[in-house]
Amino acid sequence: MITHQLIERIEGEAVLDFRCDKSGRIEEANIRFLHFRGMEAILEGRSALDALVIAPRVCGICGHSHLIAAARMIENAYTNAGFTFTISPKANAIREITLSCELIQNHIKWLYLVMLHESGKLLGEEPSVALKALYVSSQVNQLCALFSGQWPHSSYALPGGVTCDPTHIEVMQALKIISEVERFVEDEVLGCSAKAFEGHISSNSLLSLGGDFGKLLRQMERLELLDAGKSHGRFLVLGDNAGCIANGVRGAANSALVSEDSSQTFAEGGDTYAKNALYNGEFYETGPLSRALVTQRLGITSLYQHYGDGAITRLSARVDEIVYLISHVRFLLSSIDLSQSSFTAPSAIESISGTGVGIVEAPRGSLIHKARIEKGKIAEYSIITPTQWNLGNGTSDMLGVAQKAMIGAESIAKASLIFRTFDVCSVCTTH
Amino acid sequence: MARPTKEERKISIMTTALKLFSKEGFYQTTMPLIALNIGMSVGNLYNYFTSKEFLAKELIMYIANILGEEIRRINESLISTEEKIAAVVHMYFKIAQERPETIEYFLRVYLSNREVFRDGCEGMICVSPFVTEMMILFEEGVRIGDLRDQDFFSAFGLFMGYLGGMVFIHGEKILPKPLESYEASISENIYYALKTR
């Protein structure tokens, strides 16, 4: 018998179709997304620059990543068309700061609104609104807005740089906010300093963490899920610091090996709108865990050696990324040279014909924007989102990443929670 | 006969000054000469215009207003852009013939003695009523698809340079035929140069 489970609170909904054995253990899990908006078609026929306004509206929680991906795509099209232009280190640093902010606020919301909420509910807790997490997220978004003007839905990155021209006033305010965020993460999330957190990871004592993350891990332990959720152990990073890991071997990543598989979609007789994203013909996991492993971040790498890609590693990778990004943003803010130019105007967009690819490491993993441009107008647009990698819907002989992670779970409720460890985004998956 | 009002008196001074400036040039035309031609004392003239420079600026604004009013009437009439262009050409040549001092002043005094107009007539301030109407003529022509979109000054320069040049040649008595006989071909040339392709 197939049970259809509606999953909410994931920027829309997904339907999981489970087949269980007599004990309720998951034997088969299919992932379906039933909403489709046609973002790519909306973009086609418009000026390529309009993508900087339309693309962020793919997603309310990671729209900034879509903006940067679209900007990089156009920049790549310029380069491919034989135009050279430079982006100042300042503009690059500002983009990295705002993008990092989006990741931080996403991870905090995921931790509190999704993981703590859902695992608590499974244990019979009455969920309350995580106001402190929402407040600190709003602070992170304020840091972003110091440069991007607003979050969500900024269009401040253009081919050639950024539109803002910040002063030390913005930089000093941003430094203050990042310290405030760091204090929240240490006091509330970790219950210890970032340094001590590193120690907990390497000494394998995460369960004794005092903060809300420690609470989450202990809830997962009570649910006997810390070890669950293992998947293929194949990891991919296509954006900055690209690389991939398969069969325990780390190597370079080549975006030419990316393909989309629409065999499960309605268009081809299937029952979802989501297309699968494949690398070298196989499902790979993207996101914080992949980024930590590909860049060999110490703590998460050793955790992976201990536990493989089980829930504890996947959850810790996302929290560890918050810690890493806070120090990275502080470094970028402290080293920014405001005397450099924010924007170097490229030739008119009408002079561009050709294709461009822009790849960004978004909150949930590698995000790809690809387009064919004719005289500055978008002829074709194609977006591959991180969740298309992680939430792919495969077949029994070739399971998607989250699918494989759910199989073997003791119940539908537990499988659904494992599903959420991947940080699901419905609107991105189908766009 | 009723005593003229101060405003009427001012207009009559300007009319006389306009003729003198355009005939004698800015520097040759002195305040005493203007006073003499009107038949008023130099002292009294200064009651109306505190300096020759001030008078010169008032004159260019006076002319820009006259031209602006004429083009505005054309802009507001329900005719095609091609007809509007012809109407502007006709109006311009008509003024050039009936009141040649108006156009002459613009060409020989305003454009040739920019230093006089530096202070208070920066840029196009003193000719703004006229330039504004030319902008509207062009903008509406492009908006309805009659004219080609381009930089305003490319079109403005073509239009006014052409008309000014013709009036200048006419003033130099070089033109073999009367000025108005060129109206149709000039209007057509301007329209063809500016129209959508």
Next chain:
Amino acid sequence: MKPLSLKISIMPSKPAKLKIIWLQGITCNGNTHSFLNDPSLGVLLDSVEFIYHPLLPCNLTLQQLVSKVPKSDILIFEGAYKGDFERAGSEMEELLIALASKTKHIISMGSCASFGGIFKEADPEHISGILFDKENERGPLKKMREKIITLSGCPVHPKWLSFVLDMIRFGKTIAVDEFRRPTELYAYLVHNGCLRNEYFEWKVDSEAFGTKEGCLFYDQGCQGPYTHGSCNKILWNEISSKTRAGTPCLGCTEPSFPKRELFATKTYMSIPAEMPLGIPKRSYLALAGAAKSFHIKRLEERLLK
């Protein structure tokens, strides 16, 4: 001095929390996340209660919402409307109408819900706002227009929403414009309060993106002078706005959003095709021509040397 007890006794008893349902049509969740940016969220949640919200903890699951179709004080609808768009198997044609007829107030949250917005572009014939389809009043909730408040914007500023919720809570009448947007929020133009206003006054164009100086209206496509919204009065994320970050206003609160060629000013022979709101072209050109004639050194130099 009056005794403290008297003071307390004349205070109204704590009113019941307003019951809100937040329903989504075709959306990106941008308004949901913008709403979560409200730093006074905690205070707001003391006075309202979400029967259903797509992200916050709430009484009902989506499936329960769809099967119970409960009464509410306020229905917030985010996203564009399409009759056969489903949530938990229920089509908007039925679900939205049913929830709308069982509520006292409806808030059209964002430009998709208000006019169709970006998502309308995918299927212009079938996708619209709940009351307006672009600027035409022919949406599915036409008959309930009087209880609809339009909050256009992509996204809506969290304070715009909390303002409307507070006005409803205090029983105040909300004055609205032709699109039923609260005039106190939308009578302003995005241009009002823009830090670049002096450059607009003296017609100093911004020569390129990425500078503090110059007005973005002449070349960069800024729609601030004819877009309704208090973006430069109630700042975004408490701190900034598009124009303050050098980004042109994209006109996201208007029924015409999204226009095309958003980073270039449409001109006819160098003259902006769209005039600042309510300004006759002739007046604008006369003033602009005059202002342009002056070269003001301070405005032509970098602000910080």
